[in-house]
Structures are given as structure tokens and as C-alpha cells.
Amino acid sequence: MLKDAGMMALASLALAMPLVGFQTVDRGAGIVLDTRFGAMFYAVAVIFVGRLLLLLIEAGHASLIQAATVALSAAWLINVAFHLYPITWPALGWLTWIVASVLAIRAWIVQRRATRPAAGYTDGVEKLGALVARIGPYLGGIAVAFAFTMPFMPFADQRMVDLGILVLTYIMLGWGLNVVVGLAGLLDLGYVAFYAVGAYSYAILSIHFDLNFWQTLPLAGAMAALFGVLLGFPVLRLRGDYLAIVTLGFGEMIRLILLNWDDLTNGPKGIGSIPRPSFFGMQFTAAPREGVTAFHEFFNLDFAPIHRIIHLYYIILFLALLTNWFTLRIRKMPIGRAWEALREDETACRALGINPTNTKLTAFAIGAMFGGFAGSFFATRQGFISPESFNFIESAIILAIVVLGGMGSQIGVVVASILLIGGPEWFRDLEAYRMLAFGGLMVAIMIWRPQGLLSHREPTIKLGPSPGARSA
Amino acid sequence: MEYFIQQFINGVTLGAIFGLIAIGYTMVYGILGMVNFAHGDIFMIGGFISIITFMILGVLGVTWLPFSLLCMLLIAMAFTGLHGWAVERIGYRALRNSNRLAPLISAIGVSIFLxxxxxxxxxxxxxxxxxxxxxxxxxxxxxxxxxxTFAYMQMVIIGVATVLMAGFSVLIARTALGRQQRACEQDMKMARLLGVDVDRTIALTFIMGAALAAVAGLIWLLRYGIIDFYVGFLVGIKAFTAAVIGGIGSLPGAMLGGLLIGLIEVFWSAYFSVEYKDVAAFAILVLVLIFRPTGLLGKPDIEKV
Structure with a gap:
């Protein structure tokens, strides 16, 4: 037992030695070397003790260790939440917290397995997925009701509504990508390209042709869908992982073209002063132009900047719900069924007369269209866009939302967006670790549940009530 | 003409870097059938370990250049190989029999994490x-x-890369480990039945791929004198393109593909436009995958039902 833990500690020491133990510090134009042996040894010690405790748990000392680790992780969380104790090395604290939490969960699983041998832990999550799928409509209703009333709740200040807009944007992107990844089973690593096409189409059309938001939105969506078809047509016969890499290549190509095509996109400087959407022609400004009614004048309100933000909030809520409604409806149509069938077994689909290329192409185009809508919204909300906003990391975040939520699960996307986008915005201290945690979570979820957290797969359609009835 | 020859030398130098990384992609793909998306970041870690080793040597007062270069090479290979092993052990081993997309998503996670x-x-x-x-x-x-000018730096780079690639080809063709690897590539289940330790072979494949990527990282550092945490993304994709062009799964293909990508990138920058050189690399990737997914030296992949 000691030997096992020792080997693990030795391996982690060797891993931590170059990158944790030594630090290159920027000084002037050059760099100098600094050491962090304290942090390195602490990290290795945590891993050693953690491994030892894990082995002890397996050997039957679960309850005591569970109590200790639960207490430790809770104490750390309380400390972070209320700033009780000054923290000098937050990264090491979080490492300890992660190790303690993993141990606590492990101990719980071991104890559960001892009392109820038949019910594994995965089984429990499976049940949760099934439960969510069953109560989905009610849960969705409550969520929608909350989303509609949120801006008027007492706690909803400007920051809160802004955060709501951000989360809803990602929910919409996640739902759009879910059509491609979750339903049709095509791994698209360049989804942000369509987001970019939508945003730039919106910016260019609205500035040069003086169209308003609701006129430009369908055009931008159509443009993105067109790009989806153009990009998708040659590549969709490729196998899953090749397709993923090709879409990644397209995503980067679009970004690089936006970066270098100065005449159209203004290059790295980006496009600014993109028109804001108006409410039936009414503007959200304190002093509107001659002949234009301002929103607050029409409704006899005092001018407040939050009106504009609440308006944006409802626009994105509407767009997101449109995406969701569309997806839910199309799942029940032949094309939606064909997507899911194609995801499960392409060869069988081909044998049954489904044209895989056309079917995939529709999924790609529809996903791209929603990406384009979200892009338009992003452009109008920010008022400024540049190629910076559309890099691969953005694609990876959207993919992470879909994957973590459970591919194909609409509610999963909502939960994942709130956790991944809302969480770090709320806990500003964790901002630096956000992408680190993203990566780690993607790996952990894939290993633990390759189909995603809240994914519960059940045939969408069944033949006959039971085998007995069919034979009659 | 002179300009062409100079660009050719530069292109071969760059191609050596891509070729070394492409070997890692192609070996893993050959055995596991997965795109090790994090391999570019392993290359980046190799570069970082090299620069840290160089600075430690500086602190220790080692000034004789050949010795310090050798130290950098060996230490970077060893520690980066360890990172490659850890990535496989933590990120991929559990997903070996999973569906096709799960390892790729996990690899993207590893890449973001690293x-x-x-x-x-x-x-x-x-x-x-x-x-x-x-x-x-x-x-x-x-x-x-x-x-x-044929810089000494470029000579060292091309020399080291050639020696390593030759040694590596011999390793795959002649040694027991190479035989085991080829056996795993052809039929993992059968190899296991015949007593090949599949887990160990795959782990060693990752270690070797990472060690070669570490050499590429060191070379990159020497050649361009700069490294940052994001460099692995673009270089990794170009090296993957190289592996695909050469025919993924084929070792000589990876080296040939690396050379081609290096030459194409350098000539494109020299004669067309520097701004669009990355677009050119991506365009080649897309075109090759669409029109000749098996690459130049690859075998067609027949899907069995």
C-alpha cells in the first residue's frame, strides 16, 4: 500500500518538477528563473496522502475517511465563500479540495456498494437522467417561467440581467450545436465560424445597408446556413474524427480570413458602432434623434439604461426558446428521426434508403443558422466585433457545454451553461482557473460517462406496445 | 534561384520539426485509431522544459554548448515523455473501447487543460x-x-532530426518493441492473446511520441528563440496535416508529410503572402482529407460492418 502510494508520489514529483518546481519569471525583455519547491512538495504530498487514503477506503476504512474529507472540503469552501482566512496559494487549496472531494465521493460509493450491492453509482446517475427526461416538460416550464420573470425580480440588477444575457447566449449556441453534435452525431469543432459569419453579416449589413435588427437577423441566419451548406457539402462524407478536424480547420480559416480581409472586415481592429436593436422603432437613448420616439417617452417612464438591457434579454430569450422549440419539433419529424438514426448506425440508415449526405447537410445548415442568429445577437449586444472573439476556445466552450450537459439533452445544455458560464462570472476569484477546470471536466466526464451527464437515451419511437401484442 | 535554395533550406528545417511531431500523431492513430489532439501541447511542454533546463544549466554554470544541448535534449525527452505517459494513463486509457468521439473530446479537454x-x-x-x-x-x-546561408543551427536541426528518425525507423522495424507495436496496430485482441502486453506497448508509444515532440519543441526554441503556452495549437494542427498528407498510420509518410508541409509553408510565405500562410496550411488539410483521406503512403481504411 505504501509502495503503491510512493510510486504515485514519485511519478507526480517527476511530473511536477520541471513545470511546477521551476518558474520562468518575466523580467524586462528577458526571463529569469525562480523556484517553487515548497508548492511542488506540498502538491506531491497531497497526492501521496490522497492515494494512501484511497487505498485505505478500498480496504474498508471508508466511514472515517469520508467524515474527515467531507469536513475538509466543506471547511475550504466556507473559507473561500466568506474570506475568513487569507489564502496565499489558492491553486494548492483547490488541489487539496479536489482530492478531498474525490475521496469523499469514492468513500460514499464504497459504502453504498457495501449496503446495496446491486445498485452501482452509475446506475443512480442513469436514474437521474431518466428522471430529468420524464419531468423535463415541467422543469422546462418552471425554467421558462423563471426566465421570463427574472428581470423583474427584486434581486435583478444590471449585472444580473447582463449575466442572464450571457448565459442565454451560450444556451442558444449550445442548443444550436446540439442539433449537429447531439442529434446528428457530427462532431463540429468549428461551430464558432458560423457564429462569426452571423456576427459579421449582421454588422456589415446593418451598417452599409441601414437595415434594422429584425430585418438583418434572417439574412444573417441565412448567410450562416449558406456557409454551413458550402462547408458541409464536401466534408460530410468523412468519418467522425476526420470531420471534426476538418471543421476545426474551417473554423480557423474563417477567423484568419476575417483577420486579414481588411477591406471588408476592418481586420484585427474589428467593426465598431454596430446599431442597437429598437423596440418597434423606439430607441433606447436618453435623447433620441429628431422624429424618433424613445422607449421611455412612449411608456412614460424615467430614462434608465437597464431598459435597453432588459430588451436585449428578452430578444435572446426569444431566440433561444425559438431554437429549443424548433429542435423539439423537428425531432419528431422524419428528418429529425433520420438524424438520430444516422447517429446510431450510418450503415443501417444507408441500407434503409436514407441519404446520409443530405440528412447531415440539413443538420449542419440548421445548426449553422442558429449559430448565425446567436452571432447577430452578439454583434448587436456588444456593438463591436473583432476576430478575437471567434477563436477555437470559443468553439471548445460551446462543445464543452453540449458534451457536459449530455449530448442530445436540451435541459443538460441549460444546466451546463449555467454552471460553466454563470458560475465563473459569479465567482470572480476562480476566473483564472476557468479554462483549466473546463479541460479537466471534459476529460473527467468523458471517462466517467462518455455519453454526457444528463444524457438519457431512449428510443424516440417504439413499434407496438409489446412483443406479445404484435404477434396477435 | 539563390532565393529559392535559401527558402528550400528553411523549408526543410521547418519540415523536420513538423515531421518529428507528425510521428507522434501517426503512431497513436495507427494503434488506437484516435486523433491525439493534445499532442501539439505536448510539443509545447517539451519547449518549456527545454528552456527551463537551459536556464538551470545556466545557473549551474555549464557553458560548454554541446554538453548543454545534449542535456537539454535528454532531459526534455525524458520529462516530456513522462507527460505523454500521464496523458495516456489519465485521459485515454479508460476510453480505449469507447465510441469514436469520446477519446477525441477527452483529448480536446486534455489540450485545453495543458x-x-x-x-x-x-x-x-x-x-x-x-x-x-x-x-x-x-x-x-x-x-x-x-x-x-546554411546556418549551423539549421545543420544541427536537420542532423538531429535525421538521426532520430532513422533510429526510430530501426526501432520500429527491428526491435521486439517495434514488433509488438506493429502487432497491436494490426490486431490488438490477437496481439493480447499472443502475450503482448498491450497496455505497456501503448504507454511506450505515447512516451516515444512525446519524446520526439519534445525534440521538436527544443528545435523550435532554438530556431525561433521564442515559446508560449499557445504555440502547440497551430503547430500541432500543421503536424497533424503532415501526418494526414503522408498517410496517417504510416511512419515514412509522417516524415514525408512533415517535409512537404514545411516546404509548402515556407514557399507560400516567400512567394505569395505571409498573412495567409496558416490559411494555406488549413486549406491543404481540408483538401487532402476530402480528396485523398488515405494520404500519399497510407493504406485505404475499409470499414467492416
């Missing part, structure tokens, strides 16, 4: 290294006064 891990630990700014190998041989001078 980038941010290095960014947090070593800072987001570029790490510069002043040139340590100077001079070169002047091969010829044109009438307009343009001199073709």
Missing part, C-alpha cells in the same frame, strides 16, 4: 531565448548580392 496549466504556472507572455548557435556556411552569392 495549455492553461502551463499558462498558470509559467505565465502567459512569450518566453524568449537568445540565439545560442551562431554562424553558418555561405553556400553561394547571386549577382544581386543575395547570399545563401
Amino acid at each position: 495549455q492553461n496549466y502551463v499558462q498558470l504556472l509559467q505565465g502567459a507572455r512569450n518566453k524568449p531565448l537568445s540565439p545560442i548557435i551562431f554562424g553558418g556556411i555561405e553556400l553561394m552569392t547571386s549577382s544581386t548580392g543575395f547570399t545563401v
Whole structure:
């Protein structure tokens, strides 16, 4: 037992030695070397003790260790939440917290397995997925009701509504990508390209042709869908992982073209002063132009900047719900069924007369269209866009939302967006670790549940009530 | 003509870097059938370990260049190989029999994790290294006064890469380990039945791929004198393109593909436009995958039902 833990500690020491133990510090134009042996040894010690405790748990000392680790992780969380104790090395604290939490969960699983041998832990999550799928409509209703009333709740200040807009944007992107990844089973690593096409189409059309938001939105969506078809047509016969890499290549190509095509996109400087959407022609400004009614004048309100933000909030809520409604409806149509069938077994689909290329192409185009809508919204909300906003990391975040939520699960996307986008915005201290945690979570979820957290797969359609009835 | 020859030398140098990384992609793909998306970041870690080793050697007072270069090479290979092993053990082993997309998503997660891990630990700014190998041989001078220089640095790079690739080919073709690897590539289940330790073979494949990527990282550092936490993304994709062009799964293909990508990139920048050189690399990737997914030297992949 000691030997096992020792080997693990030795391996982690060797891993931590170059990158944790030594630090290159920027000084002037050059760099100098600094050491962090304290942090390195602490990290290795945590891993050693953690491994030892894990082995002890397996050997039957679960309850005591569970109590200790639960207490430790809770104490750390309380400390972070209320700033009780000054923290000098937050990264090491979080490492300890992660190790303690993993141990606590492990101990719980071991104890559960001892009392109820038949019910594994995965089984429990499976049940949760099934439960969510069953109560989905009610849960969705409550969520929608909350989303509609949120801006008027007492706690909803400007920051809160802004955060709501951000989360809803990602929910919409996640739902759009879910059509491609979750339903049709095509791994698209360049989804942000369509987001970019939508945003730039919106910016260019609205500035040069003086169209308003609701006129430009369908055009931008159509443009993105067109790009989806153009990009998708040659590549969709490729196998899953090749397709993923090709879409990644397209995503980067679009970004690089936006970066270098100065005449159209203004290059790295980006496009600014993109028109804001108006409410039936009414503007959200304190002093509107001659002949234009301002929103607050029409409704006899005092001018407040939050009106504009609440308006944006409802626009994105509407767009997101449109995406969701569309997806839910199309799942029940032949094309939606064909997507899911194609995801499960392409060869069988081909044998049954489904044209895989056309079917995939529709999924790609529809996903791209929603990406384009979200892009338009992003452009109008920010008022400024540049190629910076559309890099691969953005694609990876959207993919992470879909994957973590459970591919194909609409509610999963909502939960994942709130956790991944809302969480770090709320806990500003964790901002630096956000992408680190993203990566780690993607790996952990894939290993633990390759189909995603809240994914519960059940045939969408069944033949006959039971085998007995069919034979009659 | 002189300009062409100079660009050719530069292209071969760059191609050596891509070729070394492409070997890692192609070996893993050959055995596991997965795209090891994090391999570019392993290359980046190799570069970081090299620069840290160089600075430690500087602190210790080692000044004899050949010795310190050898130290950097060996230490970077060893520690980066360890990172490759850890990535396989933590990120991929559990997913070996999973569906096709799960390992790829996990690999993307590993890639994001490694980038941010290095960014947090070593800072987001570029790490510069002043040139340590100077001079070169002047091969010829044109009438307009343009001199073709074959820098000692480029000689070292091409020499090291050639030696490593040759040694590696021998390793795969002649040794027991190479035989086991080829056996796993052809039929993993059968190899296991015949007593090949599949887990160990795959782990060693990752270690070797990472060690070669570490050499590429060291070379990159020497050649360009700069490294940052994000460099692995673009270089990794170009090396993957190289592996695909050569025919993924084929070792000579990876080296050939690396050479081609290096030459294409350098000539494209020299004669067309520097701004669009990355677009050219991606366009080649897309075109090859669409029109010849098996690459130049690859075998067609027949899907069995």
C-alpha cells in the first residue's frame, strides 16, 4: 500500500518538477528563473496522502475517511465563500479540495456498494437522467417561467440581467450545436465560424445597408446556413474524427480570413458602432434623434439604461426558446428521426434508403443558422466585433457545454451553461482557473460517462406496445 | 534561384520539426485509431522544459554548448515523455473501447487543460531565448548580392532530426518493441492473446511520441528563440496535416508529410503572402482529407460492418 502510494508520489514529483518546481519569471525583455519547491512538495504530498487514503477506503476504512474529507472540503469552501482566512496559494487549496472531494465521493460509493450491492453509482446517475427526461416538460416550464420573470425580480440588477444575457447566449449556441453534435452525431469543432459569419453579416449589413435588427437577423441566419451548406457539402462524407478536424480547420480559416480581409472586415481592429436593436422603432437613448420616439417617452417612464438591457434579454430569450422549440419539433419529424438514426448506425440508415449526405447537410445548415442568429445577437449586444472573439476556445466552450450537459439533452445544455458560464462570472476569484477546470471536466466526464451527464437515451419511437401484442 | 535554395533550406528545417511531431500523431492513430489532439501541447511542454533546463544549466554554470544541448535534449525527452505517459494513463486509457468521439473530446479537454496549466504556472507572455548557435556556411552569392546561408543551427536541426528518425525507423522495424507495436496496430485482441502486453506497448508509444515532440519543441526554441503556452495549437494542427498528407498510420509518410508541409509553408510565405500562410496550411488539410483521406503512403481504411 505504501509502495503503491510512493510510486504515485514519485511519478507526480517527476511530473511536477520541471513545470511546477521551476518558474520562468518575466523580467524586462528577458526571463529569469525562480523556484517553487515548497508548492511542488506540498502538491506531491497531497497526492501521496490522497492515494494512501484511497487505498485505505478500498480496504474498508471508508466511514472515517469520508467524515474527515467531507469536513475538509466543506471547511475550504466556507473559507473561500466568506474570506475568513487569507489564502496565499489558492491553486494548492483547490488541489487539496479536489482530492478531498474525490475521496469523499469514492468513500460514499464504497459504502453504498457495501449496503446495496446491486445498485452501482452509475446506475443512480442513469436514474437521474431518466428522471430529468420524464419531468423535463415541467422543469422546462418552471425554467421558462423563471426566465421570463427574472428581470423583474427584486434581486435583478444590471449585472444580473447582463449575466442572464450571457448565459442565454451560450444556451442558444449550445442548443444550436446540439442539433449537429447531439442529434446528428457530427462532431463540429468549428461551430464558432458560423457564429462569426452571423456576427459579421449582421454588422456589415446593418451598417452599409441601414437595415434594422429584425430585418438583418434572417439574412444573417441565412448567410450562416449558406456557409454551413458550402462547408458541409464536401466534408460530410468523412468519418467522425476526420470531420471534426476538418471543421476545426474551417473554423480557423474563417477567423484568419476575417483577420486579414481588411477591406471588408476592418481586420484585427474589428467593426465598431454596430446599431442597437429598437423596440418597434423606439430607441433606447436618453435623447433620441429628431422624429424618433424613445422607449421611455412612449411608456412614460424615467430614462434608465437597464431598459435597453432588459430588451436585449428578452430578444435572446426569444431566440433561444425559438431554437429549443424548433429542435423539439423537428425531432419528431422524419428528418429529425433520420438524424438520430444516422447517429446510431450510418450503415443501417444507408441500407434503409436514407441519404446520409443530405440528412447531415440539413443538420449542419440548421445548426449553422442558429449559430448565425446567436452571432447577430452578439454583434448587436456588444456593438463591436473583432476576430478575437471567434477563436477555437470559443468553439471548445460551446462543445464543452453540449458534451457536459449530455449530448442530445436540451435541459443538460441549460444546466451546463449555467454552471460553466454563470458560475465563473459569479465567482470572480476562480476566473483564472476557468479554462483549466473546463479541460479537466471534459476529460473527467468523458471517462466517467462518455455519453454526457444528463444524457438519457431512449428510443424516440417504439413499434407496438409489446412483443406479445404484435404477434396477435 | 539563390532565393529559392535559401527558402528550400528553411523549408526543410521547418519540415523536420513538423515531421518529428507528425510521428507522434501517426503512431497513436495507427494503434488506437484516435486523433491525439493534445499532442501539439505536448510539443509545447517539451519547449518549456527545454528552456527551463537551459536556464538551470545556466545557473549551474555549464557553458560548454554541446554538453548543454545534449542535456537539454535528454532531459526534455525524458520529462516530456513522462507527460505523454500521464496523458495516456489519465485521459485515454479508460476510453480505449469507447465510441469514436469520446477519446477525441477527452483529448480536446486534455489540450485545453495543458495549455492553461502551463499558462498558470509559467505565465502567459512569450518566453524568449537568445540565439545560442551562431554562424553558418555561405553556400553561394547571386549577382544581386543575395547570399545563401546554411546556418549551423539549421545543420544541427536537420542532423538531429535525421538521426532520430532513422533510429526510430530501426526501432520500429527491428526491435521486439517495434514488433509488438506493429502487432497491436494490426490486431490488438490477437496481439493480447499472443502475450503482448498491450497496455505497456501503448504507454511506450505515447512516451516515444512525446519524446520526439519534445525534440521538436527544443528545435523550435532554438530556431525561433521564442515559446508560449499557445504555440502547440497551430503547430500541432500543421503536424497533424503532415501526418494526414503522408498517410496517417504510416511512419515514412509522417516524415514525408512533415517535409512537404514545411516546404509548402515556407514557399507560400516567400512567394505569395505571409498573412495567409496558416490559411494555406488549413486549406491543404481540408483538401487532402476530402480528396485523398488515405494520404500519399497510407493504406485505404475499409470499414467492416
